[in-house]
Structure formats: C-alpha cells, structure tokens
Amino acid sequence: MSEDVAFLGLGVMGGPMAGHLAAAGHRVTVYNRTATKAQAWLSRCGGAAAATPAEAARSARFVFSCVGGDDDLRAVTVGQDGAFPAMQPGAVFVDHTTTSAEVAREVAEQARSNGLGFLDAPIAGGEPGALQGALSIMVGGDAGAFEQAAPLLKVYGRSVLHMGPVGTGQLTKMVNQICATGIIASLAEGLSFAERAGLDGDKVIELISNGSAASWQVGNRAKPMLQRDFSAGGAVGLLHKDLGICLEEAARTGTSLPVVELVRSYYETFVDRGEGKLDAACLIDLFNGKSGGAG
Numbered sequence: 001m002s003e004d005v006a007f008l009g010l011g012v013m014g015g016p017m018a019g020h021l022a023a024a025g026h027r028v029t030v031y032n033r034t035a036t037k038a039q040a041w042l043s044r045c046g047g048a049a050a051a052t053p054a055e056a057a058r059s060a061r062f063v064f065s066c067v068g069g070d071d072d073l074r075a076v077t078v079g080q081d082g083a084f085p086a087m088q089p090g091a092v093f094v095d096h097t098t099t100s101a102e103v104a105r106e107v108a109e110q111a112r113s114n115g116l117g118f119l120d121a122p123i124a125g126g127e128p129g130a131l132q133g134a135l136s137i138m139v140g141g142d143a144g145a146f147e148q149a150a151p152l153l154k155v156y157g158r159s160v161l162h163m164g165p166v167g168t169g170q171l172t173k174m175v176n177q178i179c180a181t182g183i184i185a186s187l188a189e190g191l192s193f194a195e196r197a198g199l200d201g202d203k204v205i206e207l208i209s210n211g212s213a214a215s216w217q218v219g220n221r222a223k224p225m226l227q228r229d230f231s232a233g234g235a236v237g238l239l240h241k242d243l244g245i246c247l248e249e250a251a252r253t254g255t256s257l258p259v260v261e262l263v264r265s266y267y268e269t270f271v272d273r274g275e276g277k278l279d280a281a282c283l284i285d286l287f288n289g290k291s292g293g294a295g
C-alpha cells in the first residue's frame with residue numbers, strides 16, 4: 001500500500017533510504033537542513049520538499065529521520081519547527097539516527113504525550129547497505145508501532161528486528177559499533193604490517209577475505225585503506241560520537257570496554273585535526289607514522 005511519508009535528513013544514509021521509499025511507490029516529502037541537498041534528491045527521486053521538519057511531517061503517516069546525534073534528533077522532533085507538534089495523532093516517528101538510548105527514551109516520551117508512536121531504529125551496513133537497500137535495522141519501541149512500520153523498513157532493510165522497548169534499538173547498535181570499530185582498527189594494523197613487510201596488498205586482501213579474518217570491513221574497507229581513498233561515507237567523526245555513547249552507557253552498567261577506549265582515542269586524532277569527515281579507512285594512516293600517534 002502506498003503511504004504518505006516524510007524523511008528528515010538526506011545525508012550519506014538518509015538520501016538513499018528515502019530514495020528506496022520513493023522507488024517503492026510511497027509519496028515522500030523530504031526535509032534537509034541544507035536545502036540544496038533536498039533539491040538534488042528531488043531531481044533524482046521525484047517527490048516533494050519542505051522547508052521545515054514540521055511542514056514535511058504534517059500529513060505523513062510515518063516520519064523517518066536520519067540526522068547526526070542526540071541534539072539533532074531533539075532539533076527535528078521537538079525543536080523550533082520540529083515534527084512532533086505538526087504530526088497527526090496516531091502517526092509514527094521512526095528515528096534511524098545513532099543516538100544514546102537515553103535520548104530515545106526522552107523523545108519517545110514527548111511523542112507519547114503528543115499522541116504519536118516512536119521507534120528508535122538505528123541502522124548498520126554503511127553507505128553500501130543504504131545504497132543497496134540491504135541494511136540491518138534494530139528497532140526499539142511499542143510492538144504495535146513496529147508492526148505498522150515494518151513493511152516500510154523492509155523496503156531498505158535486509159534484517160529488520162524488533163528488540164524490545166524503546167532504547168533497545170540503540171543498545172543493539174552500540175553492540176554493532178563496539179564490534180565493528182575494533183575490527184576496523186585491527187584491519188588498519190594488519191594492512192599497515194603487510195605494507196611494511198613488502199607483501200602484495202591485493203593478494204593479502206584476497207587471501208584474508210576467504211579465511212578466518214573475513215568480514216564486512218575487509219570486504220569494504222581493505223582496498224580503500226591500501227589505496228589511501230578515504231572518500232567513502234563512514235565518517236570517522238560519527239564513529240567517534242558513537243563510541244562516546246557506548247562508553248557512557250558502559251559506565252552506567254559497569255561494563256569494561258578497553259578496546260573501545262583505545263580505538264576512540266585513534267578517532268580523536270582525526271577529529272582534533274578537523275578531519276572528522278574522512279571515512280574510517282583513514283585509520284591506516286595512524287600506523288604508518290603519518291600522525292606520530294600510534295605508529
């Protein structure tokens with residue numbers, strides 16, 4: 001069934017996700033803070049653009065967001081011209097941003113008091129997963145709202161699971177980030193080691209891709225690391241934000257995350273240098289003496 005939907009945030013992830021909804025025949029109204037990005041999206045995907053989250057959300061049965069972090073989620077929901085006061089009672093807001101579980105609970109409470117459903121539904125699979133419509137989507141919130149939104153989430157999700165009450169989507173995403181970011185750091189170390197040993201990088205990648213070290217990260221980041229191509233969309237600054245969220249949550253539950261602490265300090269080097277928009281493949285530069293930090 002074709003639905004009226006709104007999508008707030010057309011970045012690396014949100015742009016392709018909104019595009020899949022339009023391609024599936026839904027009537028999509030988009031909002032992007034930088035209006036030129038919304039215009040570029042319209043010329044590729046059709047649909048309509050709105051000047052504010054409120055305007056985009058007004059007649060939508062489902063409103064999706066994929067913005068930066070906690071404060072950005074607050075801004076597009078309950079901030080000035082935010083979506084919540086404009087939405088129809090019974091409509092469902094689905095947030096794909098990676099945020100803290102705390103802000104998901106806070107915003108869900110605001111949604112409830114506006115008569116709206118709210119799902120925290122962070123995503124994994126990176127830019128390739130968004131482009132291919134093959135994301136993992138981990139969802140927290142009311143089971144009824146999940147059932148309503150699930151057919152739309154399956155438009156761009158390959159694995160879409162309801163994890164439990166609001167916040168559990170974000171907690172699951174934290175697990176993903178704890179695992180994925182450690183693997184990125186190990187891959188950067190391994191490939192740096194291979195370069196220094198004078199090995200043929202392409203052969204190394206082929207062999208480790210088919211052995212016990214195989215992973216999404218080897219498949220998607222090994223070649224860009226060796227080619228020093230840091231233009232893909234997995235920004236190191238966003239991962240730095242994510243690991244900060246993981247450490248805060250771990251402090252609350254008394255969990256030790258020593259690898260996360262170390263890897264976050266690597267990311268911090270790039271953020272401090274104003275290079276937070278580089279893809280996380282840039283970690284290889286830490287191990288070849290460029291930064292003087294970890295190498």
Ligand SMILES: NC(=O)c1ccc[n+]([C@@H]2O[C@H](COP(=O)([O-])OP(=O)(O)OC[C@H]3O[C@@H](n4cnc5c(N)ncnc54)[C@H](OP(=O)(O)O)[C@@H]3O)[C@@H](O)[C@H]2O)c1
Nearest residue numbers: 009010011012013033034067068072097098126127233234
């Ligand atoms: N990139 C990945 O591989 C990946 C994978 C999984 C999850 N995520 C998560 O998904 C989210 C989006 O990531 P992304 O890579 O798509 O980021 P991105 O390319 O930087 O896009 C962020 C989007 O959010 C908008 N935005 C940010 N702050 C805003 C605010 N206060 N008000 C209104 N709009 C705001 C931006 O608008 P402008 O265009 O005006 O800047 C942009 O449209 C993040 O939470 C990230 O951690 C990313």
